[in-house]
Amino acid sequence: METLKVRTYELCGTNHEIGYELGKSIVNIPELICEQTNKSNVVTKEEENYVVELFDKYCPGLNEELQGFADAIQVDSSQLLYYTMTYLRPGCSQVALTPELTENGHVLFARNFDFSHHMEDFALCKTKVVGKYAHIGTTVMQFGRTEGMNECGLGVSQTSCGYPVGAQEGMRKPKIVGLQFWAVIRYLLENCKDVEEALGYIEDMPIAYNINLLLADKSGNMVLVETLDGKKEIKKINEFGNKREYFLHSTNHIHIDKLHKLEPQSxxxxxxxxxxxxxxxxxSKKISEKDLMNFLSLKYPYGLSCNYYNDFFGTLKSIVMDLNTGTFNILWGGLESNIWNKYYLNDNIKSTTQLINIDIEKAPSDFFELIE
Structure with a gap:
C-alpha cells in the first residue's frame, strides 16, 4: 500500500495568464520544476522552430501558455519538457453509451486510465481559457489532458492503440512527426462543440501517438478514431450494417479491420x-452512473481495475461523465475506499488536495501475452 496526494484546481484567463498561474503554483517547489524542465535541451533549433509552428497551427494558445509558465519559473521556454515529450503512454479502457442504454436517458462516458503512479500528475483541472470552451478533465504534464468534457457536451477520451508510442527508452518510436494524445484531447475540448466539428479538426492533424480516440456528444453522436503510425481510420456508431448499435468502446488493441490487418497481435x-x-x-438493461462506477472499480479479471503499478498497468483514475448534465465523477487509485468525488462543470472548482491509497500487486504471468 502506498499513499499519494492528488490535487483539484481551476484555471481562468488568457493562455499566458493560465501558464503563469501554473508556474507560480510550483515556483517554490524545486522537485516539481525539475520534473517540468530539461536543462540539456535535446531538440535542435530547427526542431524547436518546427514544434512551435506545429502547436500554433494545431494547438493555438499552447505556446503562449508554455511561455507564461516559463516566465513564472524563470527558464527559457525551450527547456520545458512538454515540448520534447509532446513533439512526437498507457493502458486504458473506455466506453460511451447512447441514451437508449442509460437509466436517465443521458449520454454516459466511462473510462479507466492505467499506467505507472510514478508518471502521473494526479490532478483534476477545470480550465476556462478566454475565447475557448470551458472544460474539465485530468492533466498530463500539467498542460495536456487525458480525457474530459466541455461546456457544449462534447466528451473526449483515449486508450493506447497497441504498444505505447513515445520518445522515452523502451517505447515504440513514432513513425511520423506529430502530436501526442494529450495535446490533441485538450485542443478538441477547447475548440469543438460536437463530434462532427471534432472530426473536421482531426482530419488533417498529424498524430504521432497510436491512439483509440473516443468522441461523444450530448446528442448521442459517437465515433472511434484509430491511428497507427500516422494512418487514420474512423468507426461511427451507425456503421454496422442493418443492426443498430448503442455504444462504442475500446481497450489497447486495434479494433478497426483496415488497421488490424497491419498489426494483428493484441x-x-x-x-x-x-x-x-x-x-x-x-x-445490462438500463445502466446508471453508479452501475458504471461499480464496474470500473471491480478488480481484474472480473472487472477493469488493475493494481499492477510497477508493471506500468495500475489504475490511476476511474471516470464517469454525464455529457447532458456536465457531471464528472472520479475515483483515484482504483480503490473505492478512496471515495468517488463528483463535480459539475458549471460550478466553480475549489483548489483542494486529497490523500489516496493504492495497492501494488504483480501482474499475472499471461497478462501481457501477445495473441492473434
Whole structure:
C-alpha cells in the first residue's frame, strides 16, 4: 500500500495568464520544476522552430501558455519538457453509451486510465481559457489532458492503440512527426462543440501517438478514431450494417479491420477487457452512473481495475461523465475506499488536495501475452 496526494484546481484567463498561474503554483517547489524542465535541451533549433509552428497551427494558445509558465519559473521556454515529450503512454479502457442504454436517458462516458503512479500528475483541472470552451478533465504534464468534457457536451477520451508510442527508452518510436494524445484531447475540448466539428479538426492533424480516440456528444453522436503510425481510420456508431448499435468502446488493441490487418497481435489483457465491457453492456438493461462506477472499480479479471503499478498497468483514475448534465465523477487509485468525488462543470472548482491509497500487486504471468 502506498499513499499519494492528488490535487483539484481551476484555471481562468488568457493562455499566458493560465501558464503563469501554473508556474507560480510550483515556483517554490524545486522537485516539481525539475520534473517540468530539461536543462540539456535535446531538440535542435530547427526542431524547436518546427514544434512551435506545429502547436500554433494545431494547438493555438499552447505556446503562449508554455511561455507564461516559463516566465513564472524563470527558464527559457525551450527547456520545458512538454515540448520534447509532446513533439512526437498507457493502458486504458473506455466506453460511451447512447441514451437508449442509460437509466436517465443521458449520454454516459466511462473510462479507466492505467499506467505507472510514478508518471502521473494526479490532478483534476477545470480550465476556462478566454475565447475557448470551458472544460474539465485530468492533466498530463500539467498542460495536456487525458480525457474530459466541455461546456457544449462534447466528451473526449483515449486508450493506447497497441504498444505505447513515445520518445522515452523502451517505447515504440513514432513513425511520423506529430502530436501526442494529450495535446490533441485538450485542443478538441477547447475548440469543438460536437463530434462532427471534432472530426473536421482531426482530419488533417498529424498524430504521432497510436491512439483509440473516443468522441461523444450530448446528442448521442459517437465515433472511434484509430491511428497507427500516422494512418487514420474512423468507426461511427451507425456503421454496422442493418443492426443498430448503442455504444462504442475500446481497450489497447486495434479494433478497426483496415488497421488490424497491419498489426494483428493484441495483448491478452486487452482482449479480455474489451470482451468484459461488451458482455457487461449487452447483459445490462438500463445502466446508471453508479452501475458504471461499480464496474470500473471491480478488480481484474472480473472487472477493469488493475493494481499492477510497477508493471506500468495500475489504475490511476476511474471516470464517469454525464455529457447532458456536465457531471464528472472520479475515483483515484482504483480503490473505492478512496471515495468517488463528483463535480459539475458549471460550478466553480475549489483548489483542494486529497490523500489516496493504492495497492501494488504483480501482474499475472499471461497478462501481457501477445495473441492473434
Amino acid at each position: 495483448m491478452n489483457n486487452s482482449i479480455h477487457r474489451y470482451n468484459l465491457i461488451k458482455e457487461y453492456v449487452d447483459n
